[in-house]
Amino acid sequence: MLSGYNVTISLNHHFIVTVIGDLIADELSRMRPAESEHWKRRQWHEDDYLISKNQVTKDDGDEAVAVDSLERLALAGRVVQFFHMGDSGVEDYLLRRHSLSEWAEVVLKSRQVHSQNLTVTTSGTTGQPKACEHSWSTLVEEANSFIRIFNNEYDISPNRVVALVPSHHIYGFLFTVLLPNLVDIPVIRGFKAYSHVRNGGLRAGDIVVGFPELLTQLSTEIPPLPPGVLFMSSTGHCPPGTLHQLYSMGAARTVEVYGSSETAGVGYRSEPEDNYRLLPRWRSHDSNPQCIVDRQTLLTFDLPDSAAWKNDSEFQIKGRVDKAISIRGTNVFPDHVADCLRQHPDIADATVRPFMADEGTGLKAFIVLQRHCEHAMTEQSIKNWLSERLLAAEVPQHISFGKQLPLNTMGKACDWAIDKP
Numbered sequence: 001m002l003s004g005y006n007v008t009i010s011l012n013h014h015f016i017v018t019v020i021g022d023l024i025a026d027e028l029s030r031m032r033p034a035e036s037e038h039w040k041r042r043q044w045h046e047d048d049y050l051i052s053k054n055q056v057t058k059d060d061g062d063e064a065v066a067v068d069s070l071e072r073l074a075l076a077g078r079v080v081q082f083f084h085m086g087d088s089g090v091e092d093y094l095l096r097r098h099s100l101s102e103w104a105e106v107v108l109k110s111r112q113v114h115s116q117n118l119t120v121t122t123s124g125t126t127g128q129p130k131a132c133e134h135s136w137s138t139l140v141e142e143a144n145s146f147i148r149i150f151n152n153e154y155d156i157s158p159n160r161v162v163a164l165v166p167s168h169h170i171y172g173f174l175f176t177v178l179l180p181n182l183v184d185i186p187v188i189r190g191f192k193a194y195s196h197v198r199n200g201g202l203r204a205g206d207i208v209v210g211f212p213e214l215l216t217q218l219s220t221e222i223p224p225l226p227p228g229v230l231f232m233s234s235t236g237h238c239p240p241g242t243l244h245q246l247y248s249m250g251a252a253r254t255v256e257v258y259g260s261s262e263t264a265g266v267g268y269r270s271e272p273e274d275n276y277r278l279l280p281r282w283r284s285h286d287s288n289p290q291c292i293v294d295r296q297t298l299l300t301f302d303l304p305d306s307a308a309w310k311n312d313s314e315f316q317i318k319g320r321v322d323k324a325i326s327i328r329g330t331n332v333f334p335d336h337v338a339d340c341l342r343q344h345p346d347i348a349d350a351t352v353r354p355f356m357a358d359e360g361t362g363l364k365a366f367i368v369l370q371r372h373c374e375h376a377m378t379e380q381s382i383k384n385w386l387s388e389r390l391l392a393a394e395v396p397q398h399i400s401f402g403k404q405l406p407l408n409t410m411g412k413a414c415d416w417a418i419d420k421p
Contacts, residue, residue, distance in 0.1 A: 016104040022168040046101035088114035159205025161187045204228030211329045212238040225250035236326025240272035275314035327393040346373040365396040
């Protein structure tokens with residue numbers, strides 16, 4: 001069994017390269033939304049390097065990533081923000097270095113002389129992402145708490161992490177960077193990780209770190225599992241049927257982690273019908289059910305969801321307060337997508353909603369076109385227009401057209417059915 005970890009442990013060079021790569025991919029996806037899927041699928045290595053667009057030659061291989069001067073500043077800024085490098089005295093060296101390995105060395109130096117705290121950003125898609133600072137010792141203690149949970153409650157000792165999520169969000173960082181860094185176990189990422197889950201490559205002690213939509217897809221495709229495989233899900237509600245299907249295929253445990261970018265992990269459960277149990281860091285608020293309190297700092301944090309407390313340490317989640325939904329690990333706001341659609345000169349009005357339970361996962365849109373273009377606009381042309389302005393997760397998968405937005409018999413906005421995929 002694994003126990004007794006030192007909170008002074010540092011990130012190694014390999015894991016820093018991984019996080020830098022995911023930060024670069026995320027920032028390039030934001031600046032170049034039409035290329036979003038390309039950047040997020042790319043596997044990053046320490047010999048990858050940034051090169052100015054006007055210096056690219058035919059001899060530059062796949063390791064070269066061409067950026068302009070403003071993009072380079074933005075990429076360096078994301079790394080400085082995440083690793084809390086401001087005022088370290090070494091952050092400017094990122095602009096003088098080119099490879100991810102060299103950037104990782106600058107980050108390591110900053111963490112030695114300045115701060116080991118981290119600042120993650122919310123994954124929401126409206127406005128400016130919110131920066132959320134976390135102390136290093138608090139994150140290490142949370143990872144250790146889960147190691148103890150795996151060992152003592154589930155009798156599972158992690159041997160390998162199979163990462164189906166990026167490393168720069170708080171959930172991915174905790175379980176695909178910090179935890180394996182603490183216990184010194186390997187991590188499989190990208191398509192190789194997906195292939196291991198899909199095609200029978202898992203083995204005892206594997207921790208599969210995923211998100212609801214992908215786990216739902218994989219649960220109906222995977223072969224029977226070997227003993228001792230644990231699946232983790234976070235970033236949104238995972239359908240109970242998905243978790244039960246994973247159990248039927250032989251999963252030792254399926255663990256849902258509830259939390260947010262602001263709080264990191266808050267609670268966990270291993271059966272979809274169970275209450276979430278608070279992690280040791282937290283206690284419930286004495287008078288406000290929508291808040292939790294850090295036991296050490298006594299700081300109060302708002303929960304992003306409506307919570308129903310069963311006792312001082314167990315709770316259920318009843319739905320988002322801010323009306324966001326999670327799609328492929330990204331918080332998406334349907335109202336924001338509808339606002340974007342209304343900016344199209346040929347669209348008179350629009351509404352956007354998540355699919356109903358039997359329709360699939362993702363967003364659907366209902367659009368009222370301007371009279372002069374009722375026959376000129378197609379579903380694909382609108383999707384193409386949105387792809388230039390929104391992230392892939394925000395683009396509705398199905399678009400319906402009509403003379404007016406759907407209304408019920410009382411004249412109020414209502415849902416609408418689509419052809420099932």
